[in-house]
Amino acid sequence: MQCQHSDTSMDFIKSLCGEFQKHNQIDPAYYEKYDVKRGLRNADGTGVMAGVTQIGNVLGYYVQDGERNPMEGRLIYRGIDVNDLVDGFMSEDRFGFEETAYLLLFGALPTREQLALFKGALSAHQALPNMFTEDMILKAPSADVMNKLARAVLALYSYDDAPEDRSLESELRKAIALTARVPTIAAHAFAAKRHYYDQESLYLHRPQEGLSVAENFLWSVRHDNQFTQEEAKLLDLCLVLHAEHGGGNNSAFACRVLSSSGTDIYSAISAAIGSLKGPRHGGANKKVMEMFGYIEEGVWDWKDEEEIRAFLGKLLTREAGDGSGLIYGMGHAIYTLSDPRAVLLKKFARNLAASKGMLDEFQLYEAVERLTPEVFHGVKGESKVVCANVDLYSGLVYKMMGIPQELYTPLFAVARMVGWCAHRIEEVCNPGNKIIRPAYKAVAPLRPFIPLDQRG
Ligand SMILES: CC(=O)SCCNC(=O)CCNC(=O)[C@H](O)C(C)(C)COP(=O)(O)OP(=O)(O)OC[C@H]1O[C@@H](n2cnc3c(N)ncnc32)[C@H](O)[C@@H]1OP(=O)(O)O
């Protein structure tokens, strides 16, 4: 439903843009002058240390003699290298997401018995509250599944008997319920989007007991409920790789900022979802697909490196693509030589592409990964080392699995829910934590109030 605005009001608002711009420019020189940590980054590009965590660690460089040096990336969940975690459950041909969720939430790998009980707890919480889909999703659908996800999580507050209970037990119960429910919410929000915005038939599937999170997701979003074990295992791997990324990533930090004020878990998690939706964060997986649409159209010969280079240059100078100047799926705040998630996903993407007859497309992605660093240095003059991030190959993997694009970022949220909850609980259940409250240098000069009839 769109609001109608009169032409006069629209013209007035347009004129206000000029007024706004007159009074709201921040001179970039201020950042250096006042030693402001732009983006909470130190002058050498490292992040400002803003907290202490036991949950995850992201390693992308090492500092020696005050210099930041590139290295191969490592991602650690509760002290365990994600590559070892993945090797562990894959070599035993098991699903790994539930085990990873347990590890992130409680801090240690589960025993066989603990894992079975945890899976049971997830199963018990995965159904949505009575009439939730009807009242909160179908009656107020959204063209954007992430938008619906954030609003649905906020709405869950009203379905919780004790939403303001901050005891550890209550927080853990809510965390398990959110982790279990978010796949169902995403599936139903997607079904509503397809029905109300794309004029397709409405099908809603209830999650099935005994299925893994990955299997249930595929069951729920496919109208015929069909999926293969190979697909479910690959999706499971994607969920594991997206589950956590330290306390400083934009969405986890947003969650921690809100949690530090003492607000409820639903408010904090909906903020994290809003952050993840952004195209420079989790929303990049959708943007990568859009960008490859431009590349595939704009590059005549996909094997011609010169042509690809020229197109990448145009993306950076805003002459092509969405005009943002970004090459999506490339670059990272911490990783330099490699993002370990992208390395793994690329391997699976290559195998899948070979079996689906999509090697040409895969090779185009590889060329973008290979050529971006030199084009980036040429155009931006930056010495920073850039590599492919997790979002470069995840969308391609989902595409080859037949997962619709509208679900790419929501799938990231499905995986990251448990990471956010772990950060939320670490923030509220540690007595030493203070409200997060950095400073902003105020640069507007003081001036007198002018009475209304004396203003020109
Ligand atoms: C799950 C995730 O969130 S993974 C990241 C997903 N995001 C993307 O793929 C979007 C494209 N990438 C980017 O925008 C960036 O690399 C980010 C947001 C991921 C990291 O940004 P930063 O930490 O600021 O990176 P860094 O300090 O290396 O940037 C240096 C400069 O290069 C620019 N830059 C970095 N990566 C890119 C890129 N892929 N395309 C164009 N410019 C880039 C930055 O905007 C910055 O420019 P500025 O100095 O004019 O502000």
Ligand SMILES: O=C([O-])CC(=O)C(=O)O
């Ligand atoms: O760490 C970051 O800045 C972003 C990221 O890769 C993630 O959250 O997965």
